[in-house]
Amino acid sequence: MQSNPSSTGSESPKAPFVSSFRKDDPLRIGLCGLGTVGKAVINVLQRNADLIAHRAGRPLSIINCASRRYYETDGLDPDIFSGDVLASADRDDVDVIVELIGGTTTAYELVRRAITNGKHVVTANKALLAEHGNELFDLAREHGVVIAFEAAVAGGIPIIKALREGLAGNRIDAIAGIINGTGNFILTEMQREGSDFFDVLAEAQARGYAEADPTFDVEGIDAAHKLALMASIAFGMPLAFERTYTEGISRLTPFDIQHAAQLGYIVKHLGIARRHEGGVELRVHPALVPDWHLLARIDGVLNAVVVHADAVGQTLYCGAGAGGEATASAVIADLVDLARHDGTSTPMLGTLLSKLTDQHCLDINDVESAFYIRLFARDEPGVLASVATILSNEGINIESIMQKESDEQNGLIPIVLLTHRVQESRMNKALASMADLDQIIGEPVRIRVADLLLDHRN
Ligand SMILES: NC(=O)c1ccc[n+]([C@@H]2O[C@H](COP(=O)([O-])OP(=O)(O)OC[C@H]3O[C@@H](n4cnc5c(N)ncnc54)[C@H](O)[C@@H]3O)[C@@H](O)[C@H]2O)c1
């Protein structure tokens, strides 16, 4: 593969890797990891070989494939298979390593080794990039190669290309999205069928949506990985995964999902990144989305990202956020980019790495939201008045309140209320005071109401 160090925007500070073959020769791929995504990459590359070669201007050829196990059904010549992924990075005949093994240990070693050997890397591994990206992107820059990662964020949706290239003329003010397919699949089933959390998780795993460690999906870590990557491009800042506020869906109950629906809201798990005067807000958590909003209608494994930008306004990107072929679509798009040109002319994070500027990340306690609150109270007079007094003492206005019939089994009354916007620290104080009331049983539940800056009412 030929690199052009003088191309505008190049991140290569030193002599780039120049391979021995001409532009019309195949792009030589070392595919590492033959799981859900790896197998799908093979399938799609084989099925659409001619049209991909036409578009790329040359064939894309897997010349080496490494994974723990090989199956005949993987559809590859067994002669190109090896059990040693790290050895793929040392081969002289490989131009690009496609890292689809996942995790942050061997994958980290593999990617470092590929880069130091002058190979481009295409990866779907958001955990690796969110945790080690600042170092790995720098390493790639030093060696004149790129790390391409469209598949790492929102699966098949071309959101990285949209943020980095399509919106390059805009100041991006906010991003809000459903960016974990497993989580959205679980919430959709809980909402529609009142299904049990763990049954739905098992189905998402069987369909190949979930991470090797599904805690990453259900505790919001995977979404935070993806949000950090998008925020870096949108705001021109280094990756700030460790400063992203992260809360998952594992404590949501069908009770709250159904009560939110009665109030006109659908519970979704959102990643939100927003620019403020004094910094940025990076947060991942469940949120109530008004049922008329487009994001409320994104169901199952679908992902959707809304971007708010100064020139274009709001744009919405929607599609399959997980699954083999959908993710393979994004992996192959990156490979086609590399086959067409060397890729080093587009900054990997949309801004030259040397020009990225760190931003202050707001503490979640300083962020303002409206809240859904649910309490279980003893069926005694005065409890509503006590709750209202606590809220009023913190300057919190109530938007609406629902007091339900007492539950026949435990004799407790569910109280569900919506508040106006308030700083999170004040809400936390109010919740602590409510929990201290004798009549309140168990921990109060609070879910933020999404403030999406949008009005897609239709
Ligand atoms: N599945 C999805 O929908 C999806 C979507 C987007 C991104 N991703 C990302 O893509 C990557 C792969 O995901 P997947 O779902 O295909 O995972 P998977 O578990 O199905 O496949 C991983 C493959 O890599 C192999 N492997 C792992 N460690 C290895 C090692 N040390 N040596 C040799 N082989 C090894 C495994 O044997 C397996 O074949 C992950 O980073 C994941 O986060 C997955």
Ligand SMILES: N[C@@H](CCO)C(=O)O
């Ligand atoms: N486990 C991830 C895969 C796609 O990144 C999800 O469910 O969204």
Ligand code: NA
């Ligand atoms: Na994508």
